[in-house]
Amino acid sequence: xxxxxxxxxxxxxxxxxxxxxxxxxxxxxxxxxxxxxxxxxxxxxxxxxxxxxxxxxxxxxxxxxxxxxxxxxxxxxxxxxxxxxxxx
Amino acid sequence: xxxxxxxxxxxxxxxxxxxxxxxxxxxxxxxxxxxxxxxxxxxxxxxxxxxxxxxxxxxxxxxxxxxxxxxxxxxxxxxxxxxxxxxxxxxxxxxxxxxxxxxxxxxxxxxxxxxxxxxxxxxxxxxxxxxxxxxxxxxxxxxxxxxxxxxxxxxxxxxxxxxxxxxx
Amino acid sequence: xxxxxxxxxxxxxxxxxxxxxxxxxxxxxxxxxxxxxxxxxxxxxxxxxxxxxxxxxxxxxxxxxxxxxxxxxxxxxxxxxxxxxxxxxxxxxxxxxxxxxxxxxxxxxxxxxxxxx
Numbered sequence: 068x069x070x071x072x073x074x075x076x077x078x079x080x081x082x083x084x085x086x087x088x089x090x091x092x093x094x095x096x097x098x099x100x101x102x103x104x105x106x107x108x109x110x111x112x113x114x115x116x117x118x119x120x121x122x123x124x125x126x127x128x129x130x131x132x133x134x135x136x137x138x139x140x141x142x143x144x145x146x147x148x149x150x151x152x153x154x155x
Numbered sequence: 156x157x158x159x160x161x162x163x164x165x166x167x168x169x170x171x172x173x174x175x176x177x178x179x180x181x182x183x184x185x186x187x188x189x190x191x192x193x194x195x196x197x198x199x200x201x202x203x204x205x206x207x208x209x210x211x212x213x214x215x216x217x218x219x220x221x222x223x224x225x226x227x228x229x230x231x232x233x234x235x236x237x238x239x240x241x242x243x244x245x246x247x248x249x250x251x252x253x254x255x256x257x258x259x260x261x262x263x264x265x266x267x268x269x270x271x272x273x274x275x276x277x278x279x280x281x282x283x284x285x286x287x288x289x290x291x292x293x294x295x296x297x298x299x300x301x302x303x304x305x306x307x308x309x310x311x312x313x314x315x316x317x318x319x320x321x322x323x
Numbered sequence: 324x325x326x327x328x329x330x331x332x333x334x335x336x337x338x339x340x341x342x343x344x345x346x347x348x349x350x351x352x353x354x355x356x357x358x359x360x361x362x363x364x365x366x367x368x369x370x371x372x373x374x375x376x377x378x379x380x381x382x383x384x385x386x387x388x389x390x391x392x393x394x395x396x397x398x399x400x401x402x403x404x405x406x407x408x409x410x411x412x413x414x415x416x417x418x419x420x421x422x423x424x425x426x427x428x429x430x431x432x433x434x435x436x437x438x439x440x
Contacts, residue, residue, distance in 0.1 A: 115374060184394075
């Protein structure tokens with residue numbers, strides 16, 4: 068049963084590799100910001116699975132914190148690209 | 156916004172919610188941690204109490220109850236939405252026909268606009284682009300003709316959200 | 324093989340299928356706005372399904388079968404439910420914010436019959 072989690076984690080790592088193509092190549096800055104947000108979302112799930120596989124309940128708190136950081140990072144990027152500054 | 160009574164009520168509700176989060180996330184119940192939790196929750200509640208609770212609001216209990224019932228219908232729509240997107244992406248001919256539409260609604264309060272914008276983003280084939288709070292106007296990017304018609308012609312989602320917040 | 328193992332495997336398989344669909348959409352669709360459709364919807368649901376699968380596994384093996392576990396192990400499902408609620412609220416908002424920035428800066432949408440951009 069525990070090997071299924073390892074297989075799922077390897078598949079998620081493969082999808083992170085696939086979305087790097089859009090992060091490197093995407094014409095313009097908006098495609099790159101969207102791809103980085105996708106990679107951040109998948110990192111959250113990867114942290115939860117690793118925390119479950121290695122039996123360390125501390126990783127669930129870290130993934131909660133990284134979800135908040137990823138959200139605020141994407142919002143800051145969007146505000147800067149729209150107005151030219153983050154705080155007016 | 157009312158000056159005195161709204162402020163005290165806001166600080167108390169924010170303090171209770173923050174302290175509840177502290178207790179549920181830590182799981183340790185000895186003296187040092189509980190006192191540290193009370194101090195931290197009080198500081199956060201003083202600094203940012205007007206972000207969570209705005210004014211007094213009327214009939215909050217019945218609105219929360221109807222909102223809880225609305226969430227279950229929306230979860231089913233989310234599952235349908237993802238099967239629709241999966242069909243459009245994995246089909247070898249990719250049947251998409253994107254367009255941008257705009258429409259008016261009768262919702263004016265903050266919570267109702269946010270609920271409708273999130274529901275439009277999570278349901279089949281549409282994403283909210285711009286919201287104008289004075290006239291309740293929405294700009295929406297739709298991916299094909301059928302989801303765009305479900306918003307423009309049928310108006311099922313707008314009437315359900317207006318039923319939850321009672322702002323026909 | 325207990326029945327809960329089959330249910331958890333179904334949830335995990337559905338979650339990873341939706342994640343693959345999201346990434347294939349990111350690579351295959353012709354325009355920025357349509358790519359956000361694929362990732363904003365499929366990523367959110369795939370994540371939530373995987374975390375719900377892990378939640379069911381944890382509740383069965385660590386809370387129901389081991390009643391003498393310490394309290395910090397019994398409170399892990401609460402943290403995962405916070406994570407699910409936060410993801411449901413935060414991912415569509417971030418998608419909407421980046422789409423609004425693109426629309427106001429003047430990125431052109433794709434109509435049927437244009438070249439790929």
